[in-house]
Amino acid sequence: MGVRVLLVAVGAISVEMLSWVARQAEERFPGLDVRFLVPVWKEELPLSFYDPARMQYNATLVNGFLYDRYRPLIEPRRRLLVGVVGADGFVSGLNFVFGLASPEIGVASVYTARMRGPRLWERVLKVVVHETGHLLGLGHCSDPRCVMRFSNSLMELDEKGSRFCPRCLARLRRVVLGEG
Ligand SMILES: [Zn+2]
Numbered sequence: 317m318g319v320r321v322l323l324v325a326v327g328a329i330s331v332e333m334l335s336w337v338a339r340q341a342e343e344r345f346p347g348l349d350v351r352f353l354v355p356v357w358k359e360e361l362p363l364s365f366y367d368p369a370r371m372q373y374n375a376t377l378v379n380g381f382l383y384d385r386y387r388p389l390i391e392p393r394r395r396l397l398v399g400v401v402g403a404d405g406f407v408s409g410l411n412f413v414f415g416l417a418s419p420e421i422g423v424a425s426v427y428t429a430r431m432r433g434p435r436l437w438e439r440v441l442k443v444v445v446h447e448t449g450h451l452l453g454l455g456h457c458s459d460p461r462c463v464m465r466f467s468n469s470l471m472e473l474d475e476k477g478s479r480f481c482p483r484c485l486a487r488l489r490r491v492v493l494g495e496g
């Protein structure tokens with residue numbers, strides 16, 4: 317069996333966008349049987365993860381929260397969870413993050429507040445695919461078009477593509493299909 321990724325709306329996120337992102341994201345894993353599932357419910361985050369001075373969520377705490385809450389659904393291996401959060405996020409030491417993956421618990425979160433604009437859906441797609449790549453063991457990539465390229469600004473996010481380069485795809489194959 318392949319990989320199943322629960323794509324959960326957290327807060328002000330349209331299920332219409334998430335459904336589009338899910339279909340598009342699946343195409344980024346050709347032949348790998350990676351499916352993105354969008355639950356019908358929405359999640360809300362406890363206020364205790366919100367830093368009122370920064371007006372941001374602590375992404376590390378959010379990932380831990382999502383893991384605790386969804387553990388029964390994701391614990392059989394090969395199930396992952398990506399929460400798409402309609403707010404801004406940070407980790408200690410960084411002003412903000414577009415997303416944060418915690419591969420050790422199979423959970424990532426994506427923060428859309430800084431991605432708003434006509435390219436919102438495409439940006440969310442790129443970050444969802446990127447963080448899922450991390451959850452499957454990929455690191456950052458130096459290929460300028462590869463979705464695994466690190467991006468720290470909207471310009472960098474818009475410049476890179478939404479697909480894996482051949483090298484990253486080959487690594488994914490080894491991880492997911494156990495080839496080579
Ligand atoms: Zn990254």
Ligand SMILES: [Zn+2]
Nearest residue numbers: 457462481484
């Ligand atoms: Zn790459």
